[in-house]
Amino acid sequence: MADDRRGGVTGASPPDRELLSAADVARTIARMAHQIIEKTAGADGVVLIGVPTRGTVLATRLAAAIGGFGGTTPAVGSVDPTLYRDDLRRRPARPLAGTTVPEVGLDDALVVLVDDVLMSGRTVRAALDALGDHGRPRAVQLAVLVDRGHRELPIRADYVGKNVPSARDEQVLVLLGETDGRDAVLLRRGAGGPRTDEGGAR
Amino acid sequence: MRHLLSVTDLDATAATGLLDTSDRLKQALLGREVRKLPTLRGRTVITMFYENSTRTRVSFEIAGKWMSADTVNVSASGSSVSKGESLRDTALTLSAMGADCVVVRHPASGAAHRLAAWIDRDSAATGTHTAIVNAGDGTHEHPTQALLDAATLRERLGSIAGRRIGIVGDVLHSRVARSNVFLLATLGADVVLVAPPTLLPVGVRQWPCRVGSDLDAELPALDAVMMLRVQAERMHGSFFPSAREYAIGYGLSTARAALLPEHAVVLHPGPMVRGMEIAPEVADGPRSAVLAQVSNGVHIRMAVLYHLLAGAQQ
Numbered sequence: 001m002a003d004d005r006r007g008g009v010t011g012a013s014p015p016d017r018e019l020l021s022a023a024d025v026a027r028t029i030a031r032m033a034h035q036i037i038e039k040t041a042g043a044d045g046v047v048l049i050g051v052p053t054r055g056t057v058l059a060t061r062l063a064a065a066i067g068g069f070g071g072t073t074p075a076v077g078s079v080d081p082t083l084y085r086d087d088l089r090r091r092p093a094r095p096l097a098g099t100t101v102p103e104v105g106l107d108d109a110l111v112v113l114v115d116d117v118l119m120s121g122r123t124v125r126a127a128l129d130a131l132g133d134h135g136r137p138r139a140v141q142l143a144v145l146v147d148r149g150h151r152e153l154p155i156r157a158d159y160v161g162k163n164v165p166s167a168r169d170e171q172v173l174v175l176l177g178e179t180d181g182r183d184a185v186l187l188r189r190g191a192g193g194p195r196t197d198e199g200g201a202r
Numbered sequence: 203m204r205h206l207l208s209v210t211d212l213d214a215t216a217a218t219g220l221l222d223t224s225d226r227l228k229q230a231l232l233g234r235e236v237r238k239l240p241t242l243r244g245r246t247v248i249t250m251f252y253e254n255s256t257r258t259r260v261s262f263e264i265a266g267k268w269m270s271a272d273t274v275n276v277s278a279s280g281s282s283v284s285k286g287e288s289l290r291d292t293a294l295t296l297s298a299m300g301a302d303c304v305v306v307r308h309p310a311s312g313a314a315h316r317l318a319a320w321i322d323r324d325s326a327a328t329g330t331h332t333a334i335v336n337a338g339d340g341t342h343e344h345p346t347q348a349l350l351d352a353a354t355l356r357e358r359l360g361s362i363a364g365r366r367i368g369i370v371g372d373v374l375h376s377r378v379a380r381s382n383v384f385l386l387a388t389l390g391a392d393v394v395l396v397a398p399p400t401l402l403p404v405g406v407r408q409w410p411c412r413v414g415s416d417l418d419a420e421l422p423a424l425d426a427v428m429m430l431r432v433q434a435e436r437m438h439g440s441f442f443p444s445a446r447e448y449a450i451g452y453g454l455s456t457a458r459a460a461l462l463p464e465h466a467v468v469l470h471p472g473p474m475v476r477g478m479e480i481a482p483e484v485a486d487g488p489r490s491a492v493l494a495q496v497s498n499g500v501h502i503r504m505a506v507l508y509h510l511l512a513g514a515q516q
Contacts, residue, residue: 184357
């Protein structure tokens with residue numbers, strides 16, 4: 001089973017280990033949607049802001065799930081943290097991703113920041129700074145599909161799909177149908193191979 | 203990207219990358235109260251203008267400021283240039299002060315290239331790096347103008363490849379025309395120059411464009427028309443009998459603008475000589491993208507500074 005799912009990922013010599021299957025991803029998103037409804041008392045006044053690219057996809061799916069489970073369907077947007085990163089000078093200038101703030105704005109909203117993988121916390125730090133320039137939310141919470149540890153900043157997630165203890169030289173690949181043709185979370189051992197995100201060290 | 207001296211340094215991927223970054227920056231700043239990004243904190247951008255300019259100098263300065271760079275303006279009058287300091291000495295002085303980027307406008311074609319060569323030799327010795335941006339050198343090039351025109355065309359028309367763009371007027375003295383012809387050709391547009399024969403440069407046949415002489419015949423097939431300013435300050439001789447005659451042959455009057463297709467866009471790099479190159483009704487009309495060009499100019503210059511200064515030095 002795991003063998004034929006590896007087809008979408010190229011260039012890996014040791015086999016990738018599947019951490020979450022497509023069904024697991026769907027269940028995890030559903031659980032996170034329930035947790036958001038519970039913790040925010042019906043998701044009233046919640047705005048989901050994704051970190052591009054896959055965070056935005058996850059935010060869109062979470063919003064639909066929250067609406068489907070009887071919560072208020074939250075507005076969805078995305079905020080590109082690239083211009084706020086602290087490691088810009090370490091690599092050649094990278095392309096920017098889209099920023100779209102929902103019509104309702106962020107002032108006094110309960111913003112749930114959504115990303116695929118949480119690692120160093122530096123992307124989240126940059127995204128928080130970016131959010132602050134777009135408005136003053138009532139509160140900001142963080143939802144991530146995978147928390148793989150190795151934090152470098154005092155940041156923690158409010159909603160975690162799966163905790164994955166990982167080594168630094170391993171990669172966690174989040175694949176989503178909208179961007180990668182299928183849903184899965186894979187663990188790739190050792191260095192090399194394409195990165196999952198354009199954001200840098202996470 | 204180390205310097206931005208000429209649009210011919212950009213291939214289609216690099217040029218499209220700059221246009222995309224410009225769009226993203228515009229999007230990131232849309233509707234914000236605080237138009238300030240921390241991206242270039244601690245970087246110094248010096249604009250060095252040996253020719254008059256409003257929009258280019260100001261938009262480079264705003265672009266730098268919106269990205270938190272420190273911007274300093276040097277103009278030829280009021281600096282040591284008026285005491286006879288050479289371009290090379292002035293530039294090396296600014297570089298030695300720690301400028302990360304020098305934006306230069308100079309009346310001599312090729313000035314930016316010379317400057318970049320001097321700076322590169324100097325940086326090899328000192329281990330520093332100063333990026334040079336050509337903000338117009340004589341009648342040679344004005345790369346950021348061509349990029350902002352391309353951004354405006356892409357925004358208004360949805361695409362550039364396969365579009366037919368007319369460039370009309372004083373091509374001979376226009377660095378804007380030259381940069382636009384080469385950039386638009388790189389991006390796959392079909393470019394037509396229309397100008398009095400006296401205002402076409404030698405060698406225009408080798409440019410990647412077609413040359414026409416009858417504006418009325420070209421207009422119905424154009425997706426966009428770019429009117430050029432008649433550069434009286436560069437004309438040492440008579441290139442056409444009178445302003446009135448020029449306007450009759452090559453000015454975009456209201457009647458002429460009516461020949462354009464419904465969707466066509468009118469551009470002008472500014473400053474406009476109203477009534478001669480372009481009728482006021484056309485310049486202020488619904489087809490006109492003149493002010494969109496100006497606001498895109500800030501975002502394009504932010505994109506250029508981002509690509510030159512934000513990443514690691516190669």
